Amino acid sequence: MSTALQRGAETANEVTVARLSRGATRRPRSMALDTVFAMLMFIATVAAVVALAVLLWTILDKGWGRLWEDPGAFFTNYVSRRASQTGIKAALVGTAWLMGLTALFSIPLGVGAAVYLEEFAPRNRVTNLVEAAVANLAGVPSIVYGILGLGVFVTLMNLEQGILAGGLTLAVMSLPVIIITTREALRAVPRGIRDASYGLGATRVQTVFRQILPAAAPGALTGTILALSRAIGETAPLLVVGAATSVTRLPDGPSSAYSALPIFINDLTARPQTDFENVVAAAIIVLMALLLAMNSTAIFLRNRFQNRW
Amino acid sequence: MHAVLLACGGLSILITVGIVGVLIADTVRFFRVESVGGFLFGTDFAPGGGLLERGRYGLVPLLSGTLLVTAIALLIAVPLGLGGAVYLSEYAPGRVRSVIKPTLELLAGVPTVVLGFFGLKFVTPSILKPLFGGPGGQGVDVFNAAAAGVCVGLAVIPLIASVSEDALRAVPSALREASYAMGASKRVTAVKVVIPAALSGISAAVILGMSRAIGETMIVTLAGGASPKITADPFTSIQTMTAAIAQTFTGEASAGSPDFLAVYAIGSVLFAITLGFNLLSNTLVRRFRQEY
Numbered sequence: 001m002s003t004a005l006q007r008g009a010e011t012a013n014e015v016t017v018a019r020l021s022r023g024a025t026r027r028p029r030s031m032a033l034d035t036v037f038a039m040l041m042f043i044a045t046v047a048a049v050v051a052l053a054v055l056l057w058t059i060l061d062k063g064w065g066r067l068w069e070d071p072g073a074f075f076t077n078y079v080s081r082r083a084s085q086t087g088i089k090a091a092l093v094g095t096a097w098l099m100g101l102t103a104l105f106s107i108p109l110g111v112g113a114a115v116y117l118e119e120f121a122p123r124n125r126v127t128n129l130v131e132a133a134v135a136n137l138a139g140v141p142s143i144v145y146g147i148l149g150l151g152v153f154v155t156l157m158n159l160e161q162g163i164l165a166g167g168l169t170l171a172v173m174s175l176p177v178i179i180i181t182t183r184e185a186l187r188a189v190p191r192g193i194r195d196a197s198y199g200l201g202a203t204r205v206q207t208v209f210r211q212i213l214p215a216a217a218p219g220a221l222t223g224t225i226l227a228l229s230r231a232i233g234e235t236a237p238l239l240v241v242g243a244a245t246s247v248t249r250l251p252d253g254p255s256s257a258y259s260a261l262p263i264f265i266n267d268l269t270a271r272p273q274t275d276f277e278n279v280v281a282a283a284i285i286v287l288m289a290l291l292l293a294m295n296s297t298a299i300f301l302r303n304r305f306q307n308r309w
Numbered sequence: 310m311h312a313v314l315l316a317c318g319g320l321s322i323l324i325t326v327g328i329v330g331v332l333i334a335d336t337v338r339f340f341r342v343e344s345v346g347g348f349l350f351g352t353d354f355a356p357g358g359g360l361l362e363r364g365r366y367g368l369v370p371l372l373s374g375t376l377l378v379t380a381i382a383l384l385i386a387v388p389l390g391l392g393g394a395v396y397l398s399e400y401a402p403g404r405v406r407s408v409i410k411p412t413l414e415l416l417a418g419v420p421t422v423v424l425g426f427f428g429l430k431f432v433t434p435s436i437l438k439p440l441f442g443g444p445g446g447q448g449v450d451v452f453n454a455a456a457a458g459v460c461v462g463l464a465v466i467p468l469i470a471s472v473s474e475d476a477l478r479a480v481p482s483a484l485r486e487a488s489y490a491m492g493a494s495k496r497v498t499a500v501k502v503v504i505p506a507a508l509s510g511i512s513a514a515v516i517l518g519m520s521r522a523i524g525e526t527m528i529v530t531l532a533g534g535a536s537p538k539i540t541a542d543p544f545t546s547i548q549t550m551t552a553a554i555a556q557t558f559t560g561e562a563s564a565g566s567p568d569f570l571a572v573y574a575i576g577s578v579l580f581a582i583t584l585g586f587n588l589l590s591n592t593l594v595r596r597f598r599q600e601y
Contacts, residue, residue: 013486016486017482017485017486017489030494030497031494033496034494034495034496034497037496037499037500038400038495038496040392041392041393041395041396041399041400042396042400043392044388044389044390044391044392044393044395044396045389045392045393045396045397045401045409047389048389048390048393048412048413048416048463048466048467048470049409049412051416051463052412052415052416052419052463054431055419055423055424055427055431055463058427058430058431059423059426059427062430109317109320110317112313112314112316112317112318113314113317113318113320113321115314115317116314116315116317116318117318120311120314120315121318127318129322130318130319130321130322133321133322133324133325134321135587135591136325136584136587136588137321137324137325137328139517139520139521139583139584139587140328140524140580140583140584141523141524141525141526141551141579141580141583142524142526143524143526143551143554143555143576143579144328144332144524144576144579144580145328146558147328147331147332147554147572147573147576148324148327148328148331150331150558151327151330151331151334151335152327152331155564172324175320175321175324176321179321229418230418232420233418233419233420233421233422233423234420235420235421235422235526235527236526236527236551236555239555239558239559240554240555240558262420262422262527265422265423265426266422266425266527266530266531269422269425269426269429269430269531270531277430280426281426284423284426287420287423288419288420288423291418291420295418
């Protein structure tokens with residue numbers, strides 16, 4: 001809590017720093033270098049923004065027309081040999097199923113692991129090992145998770161190259177990120193809440209589940225949604241675990257063949273005809289709209305329910 | 310309840326063990342078909358041998374492809390990412406920051422398959438061929454390392470920018486203020502005081518970016534090609550380790566065949582490399598946290 005005096009001092013500090021940083025350099029060459037340097041830094045920043053803009057424009061340019069040409073057919077057709085009759089029905093339904101399965105498996109396990117590591121685990125070598133494992137798993141390339149999924153879910157657990165194996169693989173891939181973001185949300189809950197709860201005689205379990213977890217929920221939820229939105233866009237693990245492109249029926253069981261939007265995009269990009277290029281771009285628009293919706297929801301939830309301590 | 314939570318905690322160890330186990334098991338089976346030396350130092354990667362000819366599984370062409378794409382990616386991502394980080398932490402006014410940061414997060418959220426499509430269908434025909442190709446676009450293949458490298462660079466910029474920016478912001482303002490008080494300009498302060506102070510964090514950012522670039526699969530599969538070769542020419546088709554893995558799994562190799570097993574060996578190398586870089590980066594981050 002800053003008093004008026006502190007705030008006054010901070011403002012004076014910032015003003016002084018701002019004045020000093022404009023530089024008392026007097027030599028023209030140095031001042032020219034200053035300007036050039038600042039411009040270069042700005043250009044570097046803008047370059048990334050421009051690249052993104054070009055990307056989005058390219059996608060929209062190629063796909064927008066195709067998307068609205070016959071939206072009904074686009075959303076209800078399966079993949080066909082002819083671009084005009086290709087639609088994303090199987091891909092979109094597959095992605096929806098995968099999102100559900102991934103969330104179902106990764107959220108309870110991830111939050112549970114985070115709560116354990118943050119609140120209950122003793123400070124010993126085993127815990128350090130677990131924490132190191134989580135940190136390293138977060139950086140493993142996604143295709144390696146596909147290899148894991150193939151070996152464990154498809155082969156060992158005999159789930160075949162079906163949608164359950166795909167969902168489990170994506171869940172395992174999302175787990176480290178969910179653990180990390182949930183732990184950060186738990187850490188952000190101030191000590192005061194914990195101490196007050198213990199002071200009133202609550203047990204550790206009561207404190208964690210009735211005070212800390214609800215307080216950390218908005219931050220944890222945001223991180224979880226962002227992790228899931230990353231999982232939806234992943235292609236490599238699904239390729240390895242056996243997602244297909246030409247699926248003619250919607251999935252109806254754990255071992256059903258399935259498709260997904262990223263798989264659709266990947267496989268049809270290989271077809272050289274321009275018509276397919278437009279179909280792919282239209283599918284990309286749908287995928288990115290989905291991601292935008294999820295990320296906006298996450299940000300909205302964070303802003304709306306974020307506890308300010 | 311404790312037991313349930315403990316089980317959740319142990320899951321991450323289980324997953325790590327699972328990954329290592331699956332990779333090692335089939336890598337060992339692979340080395341019954343091909344020698345370790347032949348794999349690690351072989352200069353020919355040509356799976357799909359038939360009855361008459363054995364497939365060749367040398368890693369070097371794939372390493373070369375990965376190296377070329379990663380080098381191009383870092384060439385783009387480090388200046389742009391670091392430059393962006395310096396601008397955001399030292400120069401940008403609040404309003405500009407609040408526009409640029411979400412934009413970088415948006416770039417980070419673009420799925421890699423979309424970037425691969427962008428590389429193949431826009432960067433190569435509309436930028437690389439006109440700029441670097443002869444009339445009619447010769448000299449620049451449809452699939453090439455440059456397009457893949459550029460798009461991987463785009464994917465990595467947000468990572469380098471955000472970790473570097475954290476490192477720069479962690480530098481105590483007292484250091485900056487002392488520098489300004491001595492009469493130095495913003496440029497001199499940034500270059501001679503702030504960046505050196507944040508150097509371990511910035512190195513961590515670059516290493517993380519490198520690790521991410523090495524592990525990238527979809528962009529290099531879609532835009533880089535499927536022609537393993539040892540080359541430094543960025544405009545020719547190549548194949549990276551990750552693309553080779555992806556190609557085998559989408560092809561017709563049967564489980565247990567040498568082609569299939571080779572992929573596990575490549576996967577082991579990939580896992581080892583990215584793990585090594587990630588550990589290095591973590592050590593650097595911990596070191597820079599301790600200094601203040």
